[in-house]
Amino acid sequence: MGSSQQNDSSSNHEEEADILQAMHLASISSLPFTLKVVVDLGLLEIIAKAADTPPGTVSIADIVSKLPTNNPNAHSIVDRMLKLLATHSILTCNQITGQDGLTQRSYGLSSVGKYFLQNKDGVSFVPMLRILLEKYVVECWKFLKDVTLEGGFSCKKAFGKHLFELLADDDDMSECFNRLMSIDTTFTMNQVLKNYKGFEGVSQVVDVGGGVGTNLKLIVSKHPQIRGINFDLPQVIKDAIPCPGVEHIAGDMFMEIPKAEVIFFKWVLHDWGDDQCLKLLKVCYDALPKNGKNVSVEAIIPEVPETDIISKTILERDIVLFQFFQVLKRGPNKSSRH
Missing domain, CATH: 1.10.10.10 (Winged helix-like DNA-binding domain superfamily/Winged helix DNA-binding domain)
Structure with a gap:
């Protein structure tokens, strides 16, 4: 009993x-x-x-x-x-x-x-908070059900535009987005440069979709022999950070990429579906010399979701990206799509 x-x-x-x-x-x-x-x-x-x-x-x-x-x-x-x-x-x-x-x-x-202090120089997640609560993002959530049943992607259904088109029309949101990317880059690149040795002995690196230039600023700082080219859309390059050893060039990565020994992508391929990625990688291949290489940094979606903070953070970012780009994230197995 x-x-x-x-x-x-x-x-x-x-x-x-x-x-x-x-x-x-x-x-x-x-x-x-x-x-x-x-x-x-x-x-x-x-x-x-x-x-x-x-x-x-x-x-x-x-x-x-x-x-x-x-x-x-x-x-x-x-x-x-x-x-x-x-x-x-x-x-x-x-x-x-x-x-x-x-x-x-x-x-x-x-x-x-x-x-969450409004730190202009250090790491602050205020830009992330503001972006995710912007009317553009909040409005997109209303269309996730429609996208699930009908296809398409939320941003296009809500505003008839791609995210980057919205950013081009909104200077405040564009500045906040660029600040967010810069903060995210600092955190990620510190880990990359600590563990990846592939930049040693390299003389030139093009950072495709490099934002305001934070990636290359950090790379060149650790490897001063490198001449960097920061390549992104015109509305992004106009806010680029002046940096010794780094040249900022505006353009369309799907049309042509500046030639370099190493072509670097960070958080780029996850924004696009398979067809666009293949097109981008073909343009990348054409820009590489015979012994050149492409270096890509991406988050990998776990096959089985866990409840730890890393898994939660990755999957929260995944669903936000899906709202804007209709991207199916890649898993650890190259044939696995999520």
Whole structure:
């Protein structure tokens, strides 16, 4: 009898946990939208400044006092938002007692939260947050069901244009997208250059779809014998970073690629289907000398999805890319498509 009660109790706890997890997933969109508002209000910058003075946290009253508002409800709204971020370890939260004897919450910036500061020079995921919550991206989700049943791709159905055409018409979004690509490149290329030795002894590299030039800036910095050519669309090249040893050239990669000993792709092939990739690789082949090589950096989709943070991050990016490019990502086996 006791054993039966224990089994029933365990089953009830498991069911409760499953229900809570389902509720959490159904409302998870509240997190990125709340985080964006907190970023846009500059609240993380306010909290970060408090880290330099004891006790390293700042009260809600002090945070709200730095906002340009007379709204009597601002204190409550800000506290609601920051509590949510604390539950996701973006902020730390403690209760403090004021001189009036009343308690209130005090917030600090966590090691994760620092990556959502609007850092112009370091790694910041604010551009990613803003891009993913832009009207273009949000609107695309409404068409995923139609794309599943009818074909096509969400961006085209929503706006009648490819993502890169939208970027060409929106300077603010284009700048944010280029900033995002630059940050992503810095993180990825540091790992590539740490482990890949194929740039040693190379004299010239063309980075196709190289954005504002961050890839080549890092490559040339580690291998100064290399002369780099950063190749991308005109609306991207106009924002390119001046860099010694790197020349920026605008053009269409499906038409012609500048000749070089190494032609480098990072996060390029995943934007296109098989036919476009074959066309691009043929143009690449024509631009390579006899002993030249193509170096491609891509994320590989796992055959069986796991629940670890790496798998979640890769598959979240995969579904976002699908919205814009209708690309079926490649798995670890060359014949495997997802």
